[in-house]
Amino acid sequence: MADVTVIGQGIFLRGSIKGDGDVEIRGRVEGDVEVGGEVTIGEGALVKADVTARRITVRGAVAGNLTGEDGVRLEEGARVVGDLRGAGIGIAEGALLRGNVQTGTGGEGQRTRARQQPAQARTPVRVEPRKAPAVVVAKATSPGRKAQPAEERAAPPLPVIPVLKKGARAALRKRSR
Amino acid sequence: MASTVISHGFTIEGELTADDDVVIEGTLRGKLVSKDTVKVETGAVVEADITASSLSVGGQVTGNVTATDRVDLMPGARLIGDVKASRLTIADGASFKGNVDMDV
Numbered sequence: 633m634a635d636v637t638v639i640g641q642g643i644f645l646r647g648s649i650k651g652d653g654d655v656e657i658r659g660r661v662e663g664d665v666e667v668g669g670e671v672t673i674g675e676g677a678l679v680k681a682d683v684t685a686r687r688i689t690v691r692g693a694v695a696g697n698l699t700g701e702d703g704v705r706l707e708e709g710a711r712v713v714g715d716l717r718g719a720g721i722g723i724a725e726g727a728l729l730r731g732n733v734q735t736g737t738g739g740e741g742q743r744t745r746a747r748q749q750p751a752q753a754r755t756p757v758r759v760e761p762r763k764a765p766a767v768v769v770a771k772a773t774s775p776g777r778k779a780q781p782a783e784e785r786a787a788p789p790l791p792v793i794p795v796l797k798k799g800a801r802a803a804l805r806k807r808s809r
Numbered sequence: 810m811a812s813t814v815i816s817h818g819f820t821i822e823g824e825l826t827a828d829d830d831v832v833i834e835g836t837l838r839g840k841l842v843s844k845d846t847v848k849v850e851t852g853a854v855v856e857a858d859i860t861a862s863s864l865s866v867g868g869q870v871t872g873n874v875t876a877t878d879r880v881d882l883m884p885g886a887r888l889i890g891d892v893k894a895s896r897l898t899i900a901d902g903a904s905f906k907g908n909v910d911m912d913v
Contacts, residue, residue, distance in 0.1 A: 637819045640812030640829050647823010647839055653816055663823055 635669075641676060655685075657692070671700075675709055688718070690727075697731075817852065831861075833868070851885055864894075866903075873907075 635653035639645060643659030652668035660678045665671060671685040677692030688700040690710040698704050700718035708726035715732040723729060812829035815821055819835035827843040833853045840857050841847065847861040853868035860875045867883040874880055876894040884902035893910040 635816050635818065636814065637816040637835070638812065638814045640827070640831075642828025642844075643813050643831075644826040645821065645823060647821060647825070649819065649821050651816070651819030651835065653818055655819075659813070 639677075673710075682714075815853075849886075851883075858890075 637649070637651060637653060637655045639649075639655070639657045639659045639661060641658045645659070645661045646663060648664045648666070649655060649661070650666045654669040654671070655665065655667050656672045656674060657665075657677045657679060658674040660680075662680045665679070665681050665683040665685070667683075667685040669685065670687045670689070671683055673679055673683075673688070673690045673692045673694060675691045679692065679694045680696060681694075682696045682699070683694070684699045686700065687702045688698050688704045689707060690698070690705065690712060691707045692709070693711040695713045697714045698712065698716050698718075700721075702718065703720040703722065704716045704718040705722040705724070706712060706716075706727035706729060707724050710724075710727040710729075712728065713730045715734070716729070717734045719736060721733055721735050813827055813831045815831070815833045815835045815837060817834045820838070821836070822838045824840045825831070825837065825842070827841075827845065829843070830845040830847070831841065831843050832848045832850060833841075833855060834850045836854045836856075838856045841855070841859045841861070843859075843861040845862055847859055847864045849855050849864070849866045849868045849870055851867040855868065855870045856872060857870075858872045858874070859870070862876065863878040863880070864874060864876045865881040865883060866886040866888055869887040871889045873890045874888070874892045874894070876892075878894070879896035879898070880892050880894040882888055882897075882899045882903035882905055884900045886900070886903040886905075888903070888905045889907060891908045891910065892905075895911060897909060897911060899905055
């Protein structure tokens with residue numbers, strides 16, 4: 633137990649945790665957690681941080697990316713918003729997750745980066761088409777509606793001018809005089 | 810067992826706020842506020858202002874220390890900073906540099 637760092641229930645830490653041993657978090661942590669050993673995020677814990685460790689077990693709430701070289705386990709009651717990455721990922725029944733999952737990377741940086749990039753590239757692509765058509769439609773309809781009346785307005789004056797006959801202007805001048 | 814332990818080999822940088830007791834065996838940089846007891850064990854390094862109900866120091870502390878109850882410097886302790894507490898004990902073999910304010 634000597635090498636286990638415990639962040640207790642009544643704790644609020646704003647900052648980073650770095651070390652080689654195991655960490656058990658039961659309180660609130662905002663910052664980065666980089667640990668060589670095992671990280672356990674207990675029930676009632678609230679972690680707003682990217683967590684990097686050899687193994688991660690979650691029973692509490694996490695907002696951040698979890699990277700476990702050996703594995704990431706979400707137990708019952710876990711609520712995670714973020715990406716999971718690790719050699720083996722287990723999600724138990726009753727755990728909630730919103731984010732990308734990537735298994736079998738084994739913590740190798742090059743592989744994770746290589747696979748990460750297309751994953752990151754895909755997400756914005758997925759988002760853009762949703763937004764883009766809405767904008768395009770709005771643009772397509774709005775100038776169309778404006779353009780049509782503009783043509784209608786422009787059209788009547790054109791025939792009006794030829795209606796004025798050659799002597800009409802001179803007649804108007806004579807009347808004004 | 811203490812509710813919060815920062816064990817040997819760990820470094821925490823930032824602000825730590827605790828309702829319960831805290832034991833530091835590793836390294837802490839930043840600020841520590843606890844409503845309960847804080848223990849800085851032998852071999853620990855703390856570069857932070859500490860506020861606690863009572864504080865016992867066996868390691869190395871650099872920063873101002875405020876305790877509502879008491880501050881104890883154990884043998885081998887090293888404290889650089891001001892102490893504000895109603896009670897202060899300095900054991901033989903502890904080194905201390907700073908002002909003491911016991912008027913709380």
